[in-house]
Amino acid sequence: MGAQTGFAMRLAIAAGCLFAVGTARSADRPADYEIATSLYCDTAQQAERFVALFDGKDAVTAVNAVNAEEHNPAACGVATLAFIRGNHAASARVRDSAYEVVHILVLGIETKDGLRPVRPAAFYTVFSVTEYGV
Numbered sequence: 001m002g003a004q005t006g007f008a009m010r011l012a013i014a015a016g017c018l019f020a021v022g023t024a025r026s027a028d029r030p031a032d033y034e035i036a037t038s039l040y041c042d043t044a045q046q047a048e049r050f051v052a053l054f055d056g057k058d059a060v061t062a063v064n065a066v067n068a069e070e071h072n073p074a075a076c077g078v079a080t081l082a083f084i085r086g087n088h089a090a091s092a093r094v095r096d097s098a099y100e101v102v103h104i105l106v107l108g109i110e111t112k113d114g115l116r117p118v119r120p121a122a123f124y125t126v127f128s129v130t131e132y133g134v
Contacts, residue, residue: 035108038081040123046070051101105120
């Protein structure tokens with residue numbers, strides 16, 4: 001399977017669980033990193049633009065649109081990542097949904113051979129925010 005096909009397939013799978021997050025835990029270590037199939041973008045503005053384009057279902061189209069606007073096919077992507085959450089960078093709303101744009105430090109990425117460590121790299125992602133009426 002080619003890199004483009006694999007990336008497209010991963011995006012399609014991720015569209016259904018884009019904001020699902022698991023927390024890694026072990027008996028001797030507190031939860032300090034998360035593993036999730038998640039959006040990652042080079043900048044907070046790209047992540048905000050993703051939210052503006054995301055219809056809640058089609059992450060592939062939204063990622064492709066951001067990358068086309070940026071003239072950079074790798075500006076944003078979706079992958080299963082091991083990461084540490086950093087600071088809140090922005091909030092974004094679209095229709096009746098709210099999202100938090102967060103700086104993350106990626107420590108690992110899922111490959112065909114399982115989760116593999118990578119040189120730590122900073123990106124931005126989004127998390128769905130539950131809002132309650134006052």
